[in-house]
Amino acid sequence: MAFRGPAFWGLINPEWSLCNKGRRQSPVNLEPQRLLFDPNLRILHIDKHRISGTITNTGHSVIFTADNETSSAYGTPQIPVNLTGGPLSYRYRFHEIHVHYGLHDQFGSEHSVEGYTFPAEARHIQIFGYNSQLYANFSDALYRAQGIVGVAILLQLGDLSNPELRMLTDQLERIRYGGDEAPVRRISVRDLLPDTEHYMTYEGSTTAPACYETVTWIVMNKPIYITKQQLHALRRLMQGGPDHPKAPLGNNFRPPQPLLHRPVRTNIDFRNKLEKGGKICATMYKDVHYKGRRGWVMWGKKENIQ
Template identity: 40%
Template sequence: MELTTFANNLILASMITLFGIHKGVGQWSDWWSYAGFSGPSNWRINEDWVLCSEGKLQSPINIAAESLLFDPGLKNIVVAGNKVSGNLTNLGNDVTFSVTDPQSVTFSLGPLPYVYKLSHIKFHFGRKDGMGTEHTIDGKQFDAEVHLIAYNSDLFPNYSLAEKAPRGLAIVCLFIKTNRDTTHTELSKITNSVNKIQFRGNTTEIEELSIQTLMPDNLQYMTYEGSVTQPGCYETVTWILLNRPAFVGEHQLHALRTLRRDSPRNPQAFMFGNVRPIQPLHRRTVRTNINTSIKCPIKREVSYKVNKNIIKQ
């Protein structure tokens, strides 16, 4: 085993030298991916990404329904603002909508102790339906997963300063399911534009994307403390996973699956499969404001009986 580990590290070191990725040369952001030698199991070779392998609050996780803790003290999420404009960019490993509006949209209350300002939206999806989400529910995936990533605007002026700080980020997670007879009107603003961002580095403008229309009407959720799911895996995220998925047309998800993660010189390198593997829970609690009204089948009878052996004075 030690010999195998040594050999793997030697290969990785050789690759780093080959690509010129070391201090002062090259960019780690151009190196990492979701598969192969540059995949999740080897993100650790960048010393700044040590949390990816050593962290105890990593994401994504599997949500076991039976282990959810109903917390009656969890308030509803407050979403302030609605329409935002920004740039939709093919980053190779994902497609990201970056908000450029100075006012933007904010999230507060729920499990959040501060106000969090929407910074960008990332899309994760698989090659086929049922294999496109990072988080799983009882071991099962949805078709895609959307991350609405916000930073703590009460304490920090921008995302870059907040991402490494405790309580710095909040990510609202929206699961996606396909429906043959459905078209998600708001998501069409994204999917109708993917032909303009087919290859890595391509970008286009999107105007007046309605965040509240993108999200379901029912904002019941599950929440836990975790991390960013891409390098450097910073453990600064309060996750809010919405209970109700959004339904989109098959053609809309198919449009995302046409995106490439490289240049036109490598047209067969598709982006789909940009999903990090499930991480250990490490005794974390996943809370919810969903009251299932399930009664405990074990009855506990508590009573007080006078000890008859007590001698009255």
């Protein structure tokens, strides 16, 4: 039996012991009945200006990394993009975007809701930033307290793609093999966010070794859209080089980890809104965003729709 995959990370390398022994690991299963409404949570803010960077097939994942603000690939200084607000007490500087997906629609999820892994969540992106008020760079912040913020955005199949996501997937043919990279110019990180101010948040870890427990996770409440053509292009990527391509890239995800006693807060107010006369508003449970394989799953309520 080969010792590989997430279940063995803590055994392969002693420096990865948190992957097996940690108490604040990610991703997790988000249970609507356990969400805690926090009226003090603010709107997440990401700077709107565009930046340039490089998209890379690492052989394990697809990652877009921002150019350093002092060494842009296009020869001009680049103003960093900051993430503030939400549950964050500090200013975080955008560093990179990870693309996760399964080779089949039913696989690939990381964060799940009430035990369901959705076709919608079999593909998602993660936006990472580091605490630039306390630490000098991403590598330094990665293993330090309150070092990293991760914003998880689900990708759902649709006829029209998110325009900023399309800027990334347009380069996939140039990064077909492991180690390939291509420049991406003038992308808006903020415009990758879905059209919602609602999210869930908890304290967790990176979802790859060494599983450092330094990440404030923000899971957005709506998806953005990806087309079948874009998903097919992702699934054509290979792990190795052109001479030894190995297996297709994909299935680059970690299964849910125990939540234990961690609180999961949200700015979604589930309290019943009453009409005049004390009747419950008929639309209070109609805010449906994700479809599971066995029915619709809503934040706060689950029901089957024929």
